[in-house]
Amino acid sequence: MQKPTLPKGTRDFGPEQMRKRLFIFDTIRKTFQRFGFQPIETPSMENLSTLTGKYGDEGDQLLFKILNSGDFAAGLTEPDLAAGSKKITPKIAEKGLRYDLTVPFARYVVMNRNDLTMPFKRYQMQPVWRADRPQKGRYREFYQCDADVVGTDSLLCEAEIILMIHEVFRNLTIQDFTLKINNRKILAGIAEVIGVPGQEGTLSVAIDKLDKIGKQKVLDELRERGFPDDTIVKLEPLFSFDTLDANRLLDQLTNWLSESETARQGIFELNETLQLVHQYGLTDSRVEIDPTLARGLSYYTGAIFEVKANGVSIGSVSGGGRYDNLTGAFGMPGLSGVGISFGVDRIYDVMDELALFPASSGQGTQVLIVPFDREARAKALPLSSELRLAGIAAEVYPDLVKVKKMLDYANARGILFVVLIGSEEVQTGILSLKNMVTGEQHMITAEELVNRLR
Incomplete structure (x- = not known):
């Protein structure tokens, strides 16, 4: 089995990193x-003739070349091979990845x-x-932002x-x-x-x-x-x-x-x-x-x-x-x-x-709705839509499992608020809002919930 790896000099970005980016x-x-x-926007690749000669000799050496499609070496001859890599490159690679955004511009x-x-x-x-x-x-x-x-x-x-x-x-x-x-x-x-x-x-x-x-x-x-x-x-x-x-x-x-x-x-x-x-x-x-x-x-x-x-x-x-x-x-x-x-x-x-990212920059879901059963889920779904219409990032836990598992999910995701909907909440229409950091829990109407989270 092949071990998954990344090319050197490249990175994956997870959800928290992407929110900060x-x-x-x-x-x-x-x-x-x-x-x-x-x-x-311009294409990721440009013709090498567009890129070469614009960045000086050192810059030209740092260009990523893209091999021609198909059998890129089919037309090479013995004299070509003897001439060295600089002579061969234009014959086997006509395109390259852009080095910056200014020359494509x-x-x-x-x-x-x-x-x-x-x-x-x-x-x-x-x-x-x-x-x-x-x-x-x-x-x-890497990304550049040019003006x-x-x-x-x-x-x-x-x-x-x-x-x-x-x-x-x-x-x-x-x-x-x-x-x-x-x-x-x-x-x-x-x-x-x-x-x-x-x-x-x-x-x-x-x-x-x-x-x-x-x-x-x-x-x-x-x-x-x-x-x-x-x-x-x-x-x-x-x-x-x-x-x-x-x-x-x-x-x-x-x-x-x-x-x-x-x-x-x-x-x-x-x-x-x-x-x-x-x-x-x-x-x-x-x-x-x-x-x-x-x-x-x-x-x-x-x-x-x-x-x-x-x-x-x-x-x-x-x-x-x-x-x-x-x-x-x-x-x-x-x-x-x-x-x-x-x-x-x-x-x-x-x-x-320097720890300069504001706390809000890494924030994703603001509130997780936790329904205890199918009847509670029927109340949770329109509530989630109401929250989203108000500009509040909300999720409904998708599976009907033990409450502890749903709360553990909220903690693992760093979700600050959880709305608990059980049989009592279904009957009264009053929701239970839990702060996952302080542990405080309040009974609240849907309207009050929207106003507080907003």
């Missing part, structure tokens, strides 16, 4: 809707451009897959993303978080100033690992990637800025990168975004400018966002940025967009570790 989904969805975003926009009103604001809440090494807070299948605006380069969109992030996490009761923000143009300017113009992509991939591997290993990686020592020395100011004072940091960046017009534009955009956030009236801002924030996705061209919950050893729980030409890969150049993505699985882990 739905609390997260509902909180994020309501925030997206309040800011005017509209829902869409860009493909969707291009295919539906004649039907969309610009600027187009969409949200999307679906699973994504990455062939990553599973570890705490990192899964191979993007395309068709405008207004910095008002960046400001509203900052507002949404604050609203989502505060509504989830995650109060202690840090929202780091940077601009890809600043990273491009740094590459210019240290003498490696055009290599900001390589620079960003290394710098993006700073909080994971530390400064020295980042510098070692840059050396391995061909950055000379005299260039690396010029990076030193990047690791010594005062990140606690935004105005002072912007002045320091301006002085260091004054020779780069690209960097000056990025600094202007950062400052303007923060000014707009201030005009919106955001209080107790958790924004922190971090010039080392890179995020490895190669399509970012402007603002970069990353959110971490403080006090837990879990990676970023949200991230995003501005992309100026992602749709250009699909034949529609020049369409700017900006977006944010919330990682539901990591948010769940944060809230679970």
